[in-house]
Amino acid sequence: MSEEKDEGQKAEEIKAEEIKAEEIKAEEIKAEEIKTEEIKAEVEAKAAAELPQSPAEAPATAVDAEREAKLKAAAEARAARAAAKEPANAGGAAPEGAVDAEREAKLKAAAEARAARAAAKEAANAGGAAPEGAVDAEREAKLKAAAEARAARAAAKEAANAGGAAPEGAEPPPEPSPKQPELDAAAKLIRSLVHEEALEDAYINEMSRHMPTIIVKNEHWAATAELLKRHEELHFTYLRNVSGVDYETHLEVVYHLVHLESRRELAVKVKADRSDPVIASATPVWATANWNEREIYDLLGVTFPGHPDLRRIMMSDDWVGHPLRKDYEPLDSEV
Structure with a gap:
């Protein structure tokens, strides 16, 4: 137990x-x-002790310098605008540097140009000579240089055709354009099938990718347009664009044609009298011309007989004048 x-x-x-x-x-x-x-x-x-301080406790150098600079610049700009505005309201002059110098220069140049055109127009109406300085010297120099260059090329071409030497100082003839045969073929057909003097000029526009360019006399444009589209060797069935230009001495309409199969291109220019600009409509031949010709009629005042619906397309029907003309004077300068 x-x-x-x-x-x-x-x-x-x-x-x-x-x-x-x-x-x-x-x-x-x-x-x-x-x-x-x-x-x-x-x-x-220990880790918390090694972490950076909070933004509130961070030193002044931690502030975004770029943002501070932007805020400062904005404040200075506001102050400058306010300083410029106060003297204007008080009838005084704005402080130096407050006025936009470039804008002032542009306004002054525009005013001088308008005054020069007005003076030239008055002198022309009065049958007198335009005052000194009224003619655009730069434009005159360019026209003179272009004329001299054409004359030099023509002299060099004549000398080459005659087998002689080019005159002293003449530029050597340029290399023929790869599109020169296209231009020659088109010009030959127009001269033989439309009229011997249907073309005012035919040349290669080297500045526009060697664009073959012809200037058709106004009275032969309708027949030339039909030929350019219908003839089997030309066959420019596509009208890519139509544009209008005011050269002050005359108005010009440019038609840009394309051969869709071969991608060949041709620029056709037709000139019109500036006082009564009339050019036969291309709309019956190329329907693309419809709205383009309406725009040129609206903004430049060119009339296109044969157009099916020639009326303004941008400005109102009661609008006075044509805004893209270089002598256009708006009723309200602020519009």
Whole structure:
């Protein structure tokens, strides 16, 4: 009996020791967890200490310098505008630099140009000579240079055809354009089938990708247009664009034609008297010309007999004048 008691007591002691061991182990685990938390907190505190300061606590050098400069420039601009506005309201002069010099120069130049044109027009109406300086010197120089260049080329060409030497000082004849045969063929057909003097000129426009260009006399334009589209060797079935130009001495309409199969191109120019500009409509031949001719009629005043619906397309029907003419004077200068 006493042996059973000893065994039971021993078992209880063993169990108590196991429980105590488990409690010790739990305390050790808890201690480790506490230590881990302390280490983690220490690491986080150190990392926080190394982070940059908040924007509010950042030093002055952290401010965006570019933004500050922009704000400063905007403030200065507002101040300058206000300074310019105040003297104007008070009837005084604006401070130096407040006025846009470039705009003033443009306005002055435009005023001088208008005055020169008006003076030249008055002198022409009165039958007298235009005052000195009224003629555009730059334009005159360009026209003179172009005429001299044409004369030199013509002299060189004549000398080459005659087998002689070119006159002294003349430019050597330029290399023939690869599109010269196209131009020669078109000009030959027009002269033989429309009229011998149907063309005023035929040349290669080297500045426009060697564009073959012809100037058709006004009275032969209708017949020439039919030939350019219908003849099997020409066959310019597509009219790409029509434009109008005011050269002050005359008005000019330019038709840009394309041969769709071969991609050949041809520019056709027709001149009109500036006082009464009339050019036969190309709309019956190329329907594309319809709205283009209406625009030229509206803005330049060229009349196109044969057009199916010739009326203004941009300005109102009661509009006075043609805005793209160089002598156009608007009723309201602000419009």
